[in-house]
Amino acid sequence: MPDTLYDALIARVRSSTKARVVVEAAALTGGLIDRGLIRSVVDLDRGEVDAIFDELTRGRVLQAVGKNRWRFHHELLREVAAELSPPSVQRRLHIRIADALVAGAADGTPEWPQVAHHYEKAQRFDEAASAYQKASINARQRGALIESQNHLARALENVERLPASHARDLHEVDIRLERGFLSSTATGHASAEAAAEFERCLQLISDEPGLALYATFSGLWSYYATRGDLRRATQLVEALRLRLADMPDWYRAATDAVFGSLAVFRGEFDSARAILEAAALAVESLDSAEIEGAWFAPNDPVAGMYTFVGFTRFIQGDLAGAEESFTKMERRCQTLPFPHGPFTLCYGHTIESLIRTEAGQTDRAAQLLGDVAAIGQQAGFDEWVMIAASAGANTSSRSPVAGGARDPAALEEHIQNLTVVVEAWRAAELISFLCWYDAALAQTLLAAGRKEEARDRVDLALQMAQETDWHIYDAELLRIRAQTHDCADAVEADLRAALELARRQGALVFELRAAADAFRWGGEPHRAELLAVLDRFPAGQDWPDLARLRSLVG
CATH class of the missing domain: 1.25.40 (Serine Threonine Protein Phosphatase 5, Tetratricopeptide repeat)
Structure with missing residues (x-):
């Protein structure tokens, strides 16, 4: 830094206490200085602040870069100015800056990362964590999942610096619920990282009933179901149903929808449909918008309920009724913010594609899976890109087999593709709907005249069903x-x-x-x-x- 700039800075701050206050505050706000913000931070009237800015500009301490915007003439100059005051004064200034950023946001949405930074520097760790959470929500709603996860990591770091207390534990739970939700959204239902976050929440909550416990269970059940542990998933939902006495009505409807979905997985279609149809009727009379802030599985429970109402209707012979329910699912997804909306739409389209394939409507199934792949690629949902390819292999194998193809050479590509699918799913411990792909492979092997291999494949799938309770x-x-x-x-x-x-x-x-x-x-x-x-x-x-x-x- 040139000596002349340093000398100009020291001369200004030594000549005027008021100038020093303005310089210190300006240095702590960061690279770009908003004069309006400084006016809100320092105890000086508007004219005094404006005069000091003019003086600092003439002295080449500050440089105007736009209307009401300045920066230090040299970054090292800003760093020196930031260290002029003792730590206690710096902390007070950081608090004032953070509070002013929040109060001055025209739309009520300040730059939350900046707010969090200033609260963090002020050692107001609880407020810093909350601000990072809000920054995470904003990033998530823009579809910036990695940025959102990074903000939550900073939020957790700040909470961990707080003294032990019940309130601190509940704040940690809030952050870990969001972290688990984003992990399962980014990497899929079977995310081990998500499960670890939710399990930590259970440790912190213990058996305390309330929204936090419900939210944690909402995140865990889909993990266990996807990994093939339907018994554990069912235990979680049954335990939750016993704790709903003081909860809003939509909690019960959403939990019943999950319980009905688990019955579908177990192959209990009569009871599943009764539960799901009743839940659908209940939801029609409830305001389900509030579910969004308390549901940490990547699938929205209401849209998921419509998906499985459609599934059970088809399995019981009513494709027209299934189509009606899938339309409701799609409409519901269109009202949901990111990532619940597009993620749940991927799930619903995939289940519908299975039904369309079963009904012999393979062209429609392929169209749905194309939509899933496109959404997955656009939103960064790696799981759905993979699932779309897997379900696509299932769908593409059905037409030639149903059409009577028996040439082993013509069927070999389908056999190889389906073999890759089932081996990849087992390696990833993704059990949900694996039976569909095992069955498709067995049927293709049968068509190619490879009966023993087909029987072995079916036996493997049936053994998995016994081990996991997936009898769908x-x-x-x-x-x-x-x-x-x-x-x-x-x-x-x-x-x-x-x-x-x-x-x-x-x-x-x-x-x-x-x-x-x-x-x-x-x-x-x-x-x-x-x-x-x-x-x-x-x-x-x-x-x-x-x-x-x-x-x-x-």
């Missing part, structure tokens, strides 16, 4: 395994098991397929049973796979 696709797996047998008794046993299981579960679509396979295999003795299943379908239902099965009996 067991009836279909049993039906597919029947096709791998050469022994008539084994074929009949698996088809009968598939038919009876689908009936117990309330899976009408799967029951129809098992009855149709039994008719193809055993002929006329099974016609009446197939007709009886078809008669139980709701009126007005018509889609490619249903039409194909109806054609079997004329």
Whole structure:
């Protein structure tokens, strides 16, 4: 720094106490100095501040860079000025600057990172943490997930500098809930980092009922369900349901929606649909907007509820009703901020694509998955890019198999793609809906004439179902395994098991397929049973796979 600039600074601050106050405050505000902000910080009238700015500008201490904007003529000059006052005075100035930034924001939204910085320098760690949280929310709403996570890391650092207290623990919980939410959004439902944050929240909360406990459970259940631990996920939701007595009505509706979703995963379609349809009716009369601030799973519970209402309606033969529910899901997602809105839309579109694939509407399924991939790439949702590719491999394999393709060479690419999918999902310990991909691979292996490999694949999937309680696709797996047998008794046993299981579960679509396979295999003795299943379908239902099965009996 040139000596002349340093001498000018020292001369000004020694000649006037008021000038020194202005210089110190200006130095602490940072590189760009707002004269209006300085007026709010120092105990001088407007004219005095303006005169000092003019004097400092003439003395080449400050340099005008725009209307009411200045900077120090040299950065080292600013650093020297910032150290002129003792630490206690600096802390008081930082508090005043932070308070002035908040009070002076025209729209009520100041530059929260700047506010947090000044509170941090003032050693007001609680206020600093809160300001970093607000900075994180703003970044998140812009879709800047990494920036949002960085702000939360700073917030946690500040809270950890506070003395131990119950209030400090609750503040840490607030921050860790957000960190867990962002981790699961960025890397997926099975994020170990997210689970660690939520588990730490449980340690801090203990068994204290209230919003924090509910919010923590909302984040944890989807992690356990995705990792295949449905028993643990169900225990969490059941424990939560026992603590809802003093909570708003929407808590109960949202929790029931989750409970119904878990029943879907277990293959309990009758009870799942009853719970989900009741929850959907309850939500219609409630203001669910407040859910957004208290739900830390990446999927919105209301949109997720509509997704699984649609799923159960289809499984029970009502594709038209399913379409209505998926429309509600999409509308709900359009009202939600980032990341809940686009993340949940990816989930809903993926589930709908599975249904469209099952119904034989593979073109529509591919379109939905294309949308999922595009949203995932745009929003930085790596999980959804991967899931779109995985579900796409499932969908693309179904058309040639359903169309009668039996050339091993023509099917090899599909076999290789699906093998990569199932191996990747198992390596990542992603269990949810893995059974669908196992089944698609088994069917493609069957079409290529590789019966033993197909049977091994089905057995692996059924074993996983027993270990995890994910029984959503067991009836279909049993039906597919029947096709791998050469022994008539084994074929009949698996088809009968598939038919009876689908009936117990309330899976009408799967029951129809098992009855149709039994008719193809055993002929006329099974016609009446197939007709009886078809008669139980709701009126007005018509889609490619249903039409194909109806054609079997004329």
